[in-house]
Amino acid sequence: ALTEKLTRLVKEMRGQARITEANVQDMLREVRMALLEADVALPVVRDFIARVKEKALGQEVLGSLKPGQALVGIVNKELAATMGEGVADINLNAQPPAVILMAGLQGAGKTTTTAKLAKHLIEKRKKKVLTVSGDVYRPAAIEQLKTVTKQAGAEWFPSTPDQKPSDIALGALDYAKKHFFDVLLVDTAGRLAIDEVLMQEIKDLHAVLNPVETLFVVDAMQGQDAVNTAKAFKEALPLTGIVLTKLDGDSRGGAALSVRQVTGAPIKFAGVSEKIDGLEVFDAERHAGRILGMGDIVALVEQVTAGVDMEAAQKLAAKVKSGDGFDLNDFLAQLQQMKQMGGLSSLMDKLPAQLTAKAGQVDMDKAERDIRRKEGIICSMTALERRKPELIKATRKKRIAQGAGVQVQEVNRLLNEFEQMQGMMKKMKGGGLMKLMKKMGG
Numbered sequence: 001a002l003t004e005k006l007t008r009l010v011k012e013m014r015g016q017a018r019i020t021e022a023n024v025q026d027m028l029r030e031v032r033m034a035l036l037e038a039d040v041a042l043p044v045v046r047d048f049i050a051r052v053k054e055k056a057l058g059q060e061v062l063g064s065l066k067p068g069q070a071l072v073g074i075v076n077k078e079l080a081a082t083m084g085e086g087v088a089d090i091n092l093n094a095q096p097p098a099v100i101l102m103a104g105l106q107g108a109g110k111t112t113t114t115a116k117l118a119k120h121l122i123e124k125r126k127k128k129v130l131t132v133s134g135d136v137y138r139p140a141a142i143e144q145l146k147t148v149t150k151q152a153g154a155e156w157f158p159s160t161p162d163q164k165p166s167d168i169a170l171g172a173l174d175y176a177k178k179h180f181f182d183v184l185l186v187d188t189a190g191r192l193a194i195d196e197v198l199m200q201e202i203k204d205l206h207a208v209l210n211p212v213e214t215l216f217v218v219d220a221m222q223g224q225d226a227v228n229t230a231k232a233f234k235e236a237l238p239l240t241g242i243v244l245t246k247l248d249g250d251s252r253g254g255a256a257l258s259v260r261q262v263t264g265a266p267i268k269f270a271g272v273s274e275k276i277d278g279l280e281v282f283d284a285e286r287h288a289g290r291i292l293g294m295g296d297i298v299a300l301v302e303q304v305t306a307g308v309d310m311e312a313a314q315k316l317a318a319k320v321k322s323g324d325g326f327d328l329n330d331f332l333a334q335l336q337q338m339k340q341m342g343g344l345s346s347l348m349d350k351l352p353a354q355l356t357a358k359a360g361q362v363d364m365d366k367a368e369r370d371i372r373r374k375e376g377i378i379c380s381m382t383a384l385e386r387r388k389p390e391l392i393k394a395t396r397k398k399r400i401a402q403g404a405g406v407q408v409q410e411v412n413r414l415l416n417e418f419e420q421m422q423g424m425m426k427k428m429k430g431g432g433l434m435k436l437m438k439k440m441g442g
């Protein structure tokens with residue numbers, strides 16, 4: 001997570017208009033620490049920091065953004081760009097069956113991911129999928145693939161421990177051709193550590209199968225060691241993609257950056273649970289946030305944003321947490337809080353670039369006028385109406401609209417929005433104030 005020190009440095013750097021060698025040094029040291037804490041390998045961190053420094057130096061700091069915030073924005077953007085480059089779904093551009101070879105250490109999640117991918121290809125790409133296990137060292141591993149393949153709704157091709165992996169592969173390939181399968185997923189033997197014999201075996205498999213995808217499956221919890229594993233597999237095989245598993249654990253997932261850098265292959269998917277549907281398309285922006293601790297960036301921005309009524313925000317959060325009714329008074333308090341922060345546009349200016357990319361498409365002036373109008377409508381309501389919005393029927397609506405100088409439809413719109421917000425608050429149970437405000441801004 002971004003440290004307290006970094007927060008302090010950001011504050012100290014306020015009012016400087018440009019990122020310079022002098023003001024960036026301490027900041028970069030902290031960013032370096034944050035990356036190391038996230039388990040990004042040291043050489044990868046060095047490389048990355050050098051790149052960021054080059055990009056950042058001399059950069060003008062725009063608007064109300066401070067150099068520290070701008071730098072965090074640059075770091076975040078560069079992280080996302082590095083990890084997101086070339087990301088695409090599974091490539092199936094081959095004479096069917098398209099073969100996908102799974103590679104990685106034992107326990108990385110190859111067998112599980114094979115089944116998850118089968119399900120993904122069946123459901124999202126409407127493909128007919130066959131799986132086969134080349135893991136002849138552990139009979140249980142073949143059974144495991146059989147079980148999870150069934151869960152995925154795909155077909156499993158039998159193999160036995162007395163067969164040679166390349167014979168198994170050829171048999172499965174032949175069967176897949178004859179039965180018009182679109183995809184053949186080949187699970188392979190696990191390795192506890194890099195082992196010459198087993199490396200040769202997977203190279204042979206690759207030669208026999210000529211796969212369109214060779215996926216390197218790597219455990220996100222592996223941290224620093226991921227670099228050496230990735231190097232060894234890259235030397236043995238032409239990797240076409242990475243699957244980062246166990247992202248549901250507490251690791252900050254720095255392995256993603258390391259493995260991406262070492263192999264040059266795109267990170268295609270993320271494993272997010274043990275279950276068969278626990279596979280997601282890799283989201284580089286979100287992952288950059290995780291590595292840096294985006295929650296902390298948001299907190300950071302909240303702290304440096306002048307004029308935030310923290311007390312009111314906390315009261316509101318407590319209310320949501322306790323599940324007390326969220327009424328129109330709270331809705332009004334939120335609107336007013338947004339104005340206190342100096343308007344939406346200045347709030348958005350203060351957020352790191354990644355966060356504002358989407359918000360940038362919103363017309364801020366219009367959004368602010370909108371807030372003022374909503375405020376006007378709520379102010380035309382009686383105390384009772386604000387507490388019990390369900391009382392507001394046709395006659396009351398007309399009176400409120402007249403009071404606020406708007407059409408009745410606008411009162412309806414506000415009430416709808418309030419209801420949506422109320423539903424959201426119930427789901428959120430506190431903690432997501434920033435998210436909420438972004439939503440209101442949009």
Ligand code: GDP
Pocket residue numbers: 104105106107108109110111112113190245246247248249270271272273274278
């Ligand atoms: P293999 O040896 O590479 O085939 O690894 P397995 O597929 O057998 O997985 C090893 C262990 O990791 C199993 O207990 C899986 O349930 C678990 N696992 C795999 N992927 C994930 C994931 O994305 N999240 C979690 N929490 N567990 C996973």
Ligand code: MG
Pocket residue numbers: 110111112135141187188190
């Ligand atoms: Mg396995």
